[in-house]
Amino acid sequence: MFKSMFNRLKEGLKKTKNQLSDSFSKISFGRKIDESLFEDVEMVLLQADVGVKATEEIIEFLRKESKKRKIKDGEGLKELLKEKLYEILKECEGKLELGEEKPAVILFVGVNGSGKTTTVGKLASQFKKDGKSVVLAAADTFRAAAIDQLEEWAKRADVRIVKHSQGADPSAVVFDAVKSAQSRKDDIVLIDTAGRLHTKDHLIKELQKIKRTIKKLAPNQPVETILVLDGTIGQNSINQAKTFKEATDISGIIITKLDGTAKGGAIIPICKELKIPVKYIGVGEGIEDLQPFDAKAFVDAIFS
Numbered sequence: 001m002f003k004s005m006f007n008r009l010k011e012g013l014k015k016t017k018n019q020l021s022d023s024f025s026k027i028s029f030g031r032k033i034d035e036s037l038f039e040d041v042e043m044v045l046l047q048a049d050v051g052v053k054a055t056e057e058i059i060e061f062l063r064k065e066s067k068k069r070k071i072k073d074g075e076g077l078k079e080l081l082k083e084k085l086y087e088i089l090k091e092c093e094g095k096l097e098l099g100e101e102k103p104a105v106i107l108f109v110g111v112n113g114s115g116k117t118t119t120v121g122k123l124a125s126q127f128k129k130d131g132k133s134v135v136l137a138a139a140d141t142f143r144a145a146a147i148d149q150l151e152e153w154a155k156r157a158d159v160r161i162v163k164h165s166q167g168a169d170p171s172a173v174v175f176d177a178v179k180s181a182q183s184r185k186d187d188i189v190l191i192d193t194a195g196r197l198h199t200k201d202h203l204i205k206e207l208q209k210i211k212r213t214i215k216k217l218a219p220n221q222p223v224e225t226i227l228v229l230d231g232t233i234g235q236n237s238i239n240q241a242k243t244f245k246e247a248t249d250i251s252g253i254i255i256t257k258l259d260g261t262a263k264g265g266a267i268i269p270i271c272k273e274l275k276i277p278v279k280y281i282g283v284g285e286g287i288e289d290l291q292p293f294d295a296k297a298f299v300d301a302i303f304s
């Protein structure tokens with residue numbers, strides 16, 4: 001059965017308890033606006049990881065605008081809240097750019113466990129279904145299991161993978177992947193990397209070496225450097241993002257795990273503080289659980 005993106009998003013967000021949508025549904029908006037209603041909304045935002053700064057801004061907006069527009073009832077306030085959340089999130093909506101050149105090389109970075117490998121697998125599958133030829137580069141050579149995991153995704157998505165053995169130089173894998181994609185005229189190279197953060201210097205050096213390697217073969221690539229962030233870890237993901245931003249240019253973000261136990265609100269401070277476009281959101285572990293980030297659909301799903 002055909003499922004619209006909106007329904008899929010709704011399902012993804014509904015799949016398990018997402019605190020934002022859950023908690024808003026518990027607030028009774030069917031009452032007159034009073035101090036306690038502002039407090040209820042504030043509490044929900046804070047508990048859902050929207051963060052102190054963004055929460056203050058939202059509440060401030062609700063107070064001012066409800067006065068200005070002479071809104072007296074809770075349902076009206078709910079509409080104002082939707083309007084504000086949409087306004088914030090709209091700013092961060094971004095589309096994955098593939099550019100004109102082939103192959104389009106996309107580099108994925110982020111700490112361990114954020115969802116890089118899974119996201120690479122899901123995207124590979126989507127591109128493949130769109131008729132594109134895709135090659136995965138197993139540049140997380142730190143653990144053998146990491147290479148196996150990507151290989152599993154390559155099978156599932158039915159795409160080619162370039163890998164070396166554990167401990168190999170990640171840049172050597174990247175070199176082979178890009179080179180082979182050029183000679184085979186593949187459309188897209190997706191590079192999965194390791195996300196060790198224990199020494200920042202090492203991480204920076206490794207990412208820069210990978211980028212230099214890509215540029216040696218294709219000066220205009222990577223067309224995107226995507227930071228993958230775990231949506232369940234609140235402020236931590238913002239701190240991680242800042243570290244990666246120092247290490248390399250980030251062109252877009254993918255926020256994973258916005259299903260599940262996610263509080264769901266982290267997307268708001270991520271969006272406001274980092275000012276990097278959010279290109280996709282992950283809403284599950286399955287191959288189809290990756291959706292282009294659509295601010296309108298996201299806000300609608302929270303309140304449905």
Ligand SMILES: Nc1nc2c(ncn2[C@@H]2O[C@H](COP(=O)(O)OP(=O)(O)O)[C@@H](O)[C@H]2O)c(=O)[nH]1
Nearest residue numbers: 112113114115116117118256257282283284285
């Ligand atoms: N629920 C949920 N789990 C996810 C999502 N994306 C990744 N995961 C899980 O998060 C864990 C770490 O993912 P992985 O891709 O290995 O992260 P990596 O270390 O950054 O490569 C795995 O168990 C994935 O199944 C998502 O959008 N939703």
Ligand SMILES: [Mg+2]
Nearest residue numbers: 116117140146
């Ligand atoms: Mg991985």
